[in-house]
Structure formats: C-alpha cells, structure tokens
Amino acid sequence: MRVTGEKLILDRGPRGYRPWDSPLLEYARALIAIGAIKPARARAVIDDYSLAEAVRSDEGRQHYGIAMAHRGRSRRSRSVALKPRRVVPCDRTIEDANGALHVRHVTLSEDSTSLAVTWRPNLSGRRRSDGRGHMLAYVGGPRGPVQRTLTDDRGTSVGTGFSGGGSDEQWQGHLTADQPLAPDTAWIEIDGERLDLTGEAITCEVTIEPLAEQRTAHAYLWHRLAIPGFPGPPEIEGSIDALIAAGALEPDDPVLTEIRAVRDVMPRHPRMPYGGRGRSRSLPEPWRSLLRRPGDHGGPDGTITLSAVTPPFDGFSVAISSLESRADGFSVEVDVAPGLVGRGPSRELESRELAWWAADERGNHHLGQLGSWSGSENHTSGEINFWPALRSKARHLSIMPTGEVSRAVITIPLVWAAAGGPGEEESA
16 A cells, blocks of 8 residues: 555645545555455555645645544444334425425334425525526525424424425425324324325335355455446446455456456446447346446336335345336435445545345346435435336336345335336337
C-alpha cells in the first residue's frame, strides 16, 4: 500500500480530489477482504498519504479536514432482525388548499407506522414571472408535504415527519408517525380524512440460501462488480492490482478475464441505448442474460403491494413493501437493517454492502442499485431501481439481496401478468 501511495503522489502530483475518494481505499478494502491487512493498519497508511497530498495545496488541506471529520464512523452496526409488519395497499388521494397527497400504502408494525406517499403541491397563484411572460420559479407555500396528524381506531393521535425528495411539482417518500399506531387498526385518519385499511398485500415466499463456494478474491471482485457506481460500473482495477500484489491472484487468472469482460460491456447508464449485445454471448451467467438487453423497454405498467420480511442473513435483514414496474425498468421499496451505505463521503474500510439481484422464472436476470433513501446506520428506508425492464410474460420474480456469503430470495407472484400484460416477442 505504501508503494502504491508513493506512486500516486509522484506520478500524478496534487490532484484536488476528495480524500474519501482516494484510490488507496479500493486497494485497502480488497486486502482487508482476503485478510491480508488489518483495518486499523490500512487506515493509518491511507491517512499518511492523504496528509502528504493535502499539504501540497490550500484546497487539499481543507478537504483533508473534511475527510478526518468522517474518519471515526463505523459501518459495523449490529445485525437486527426487522419485525413482521402489516402492509395495506391504499391508492387514495386527499386534497386540500395546499395540494394533493396520494397514499400508496400504509405499513404498520409494533415499532413503526409509515405511509408511502406522493405529494403534489397546489401551484396556483405561486408562479413568479420576469415580466416578459417567462416563468422563473414557484414562490410561497410548503416546499414538501406538510406535517400531518394521524389517528387510529383507538383514538390515538400522533404527528408525522416526512422523508424523501422531489421538486416544485412533486415529492415522493414516506410520512412516519412520531410513535407507532395500533398495528391492527381498522382505519387511519389523516387530518380527519379517514382511510379504511381493508386491502391486503401479496404474501411472498422468503428463503435464505448460501452462495456457491469460490476463492475469496474471486468472490470479492464479483460482488464489487454487482454494485453499480454513479455512473457506470465500479472501478475494480485497483482491487485487482492489490490482490495480485498480495499473492491472492495470478495475473493470468482466467476468472480475471471474465470479470474484466463483464466490466467492459456494462453500460454507463442502464436505461441508455446499448451497443454491446453481441459481446455478451460469451459472458458467464447471470451476467449473460443481464447484459444481452440493457436499455430494453416494454415492461408492464403496474404496482404490487407486498408483505415480505427476511430473517437475518449475512448480517442484514430486509423487508419489501411494494414493486412498481414501468416500461423501462422496475423498482422495489425496501427497509434494511442495519442501514445501507449511501452516496455521501465515506472513508470506511469495513463497509458491508448488498448487491441487489433479481430473476424471473424464465431465466432473465436484473440488477438493482440504491435510488432515493433515508435513515441511519441502523435502519434505512428507500428504493432499489432495477434494470432491464421486466418481461411481460414473466409470472414470478425473485428479488435477491446478496451479501458476501449468503442471500435472501423473496419470490413475488406478478399478479398483473394474469390479466395479460402488453404482448411482446421474446425468446426467454
């Protein structure tokens, strides 16, 4: 690692990069994964070379201070099983002077009550013009869903907080109660508007499976490759260099040829047109079926409300509450404990991440990545966006959050398929 650090400084000079993006982080994580170095020792080496680079410029010193502020955070949170929950589909819109609140589903458990919502503010009378007929902005009114009061059939009333994101036209996320309401309540009132909770979510089969045994170095690289970056595939050459230098891999290892071949044909954005279809035929599964059609459209349109909670696997517990399919892809709403690694600055070396695979009964595979999310190191709620689009003839879909040694398999019956989704010609 120190030799690599010296080369980075001598070959590239002051780079102005953010210290949490140091190439040494990737190098160190690979060595930690195979047990070649202890995290504390690796972090000390990274700190030495981050400081050496930082002192070369005022900007570098400033960024180094930011990096040190993140240094003490630990991602090794204790594994906690998510509790069973009741998920109720709603599809109800409540309108008032501020806008329209669409409630997609309600989730109730012993320790939490939340509503999955889409908020469209009332924009009338809030436009500001430049005086020449051009609209500049929306002014006044709430910037997100206003706080709501929830009441259950026991008469318990609580406030809420919103988490999510959006724009002037629309916000999407969750209203979470300040304290849980009765999980078996027959209805919930939102500021006096009653929602009867009579619907039932689809119950899914959940199993836990061990992953196939393989060399630790191979498993680490395949797992890294299945966690897409922003944008495009993750950078893995530093990891490969580290594993070769440590003697865990040989430079001519045939598996490295496969890994690089997959990396080279992964699209920078999964929904953009893709020109490498013919190159996917020689790839190993599940990558072959994934990469033969990224960018495809024609998936069914629909939403399924789900009730699925996994037991702990690989240190994680996952719950899924809905699946939404669109023409160009699909997404699932999830809760994960402990929390998922986000997109912000992080210098952690022991971060555990889930790869999000999915597959239908016809052998078509899909890969997901973290979309909008909120939460903490102990618990995250958010959205996983998958590509390519679902096949309209598929009848079952398995969502497979995958750790380092095991995975959960959550099998979802695609109920809209029974009604005959949009037709398409397909070979699998």
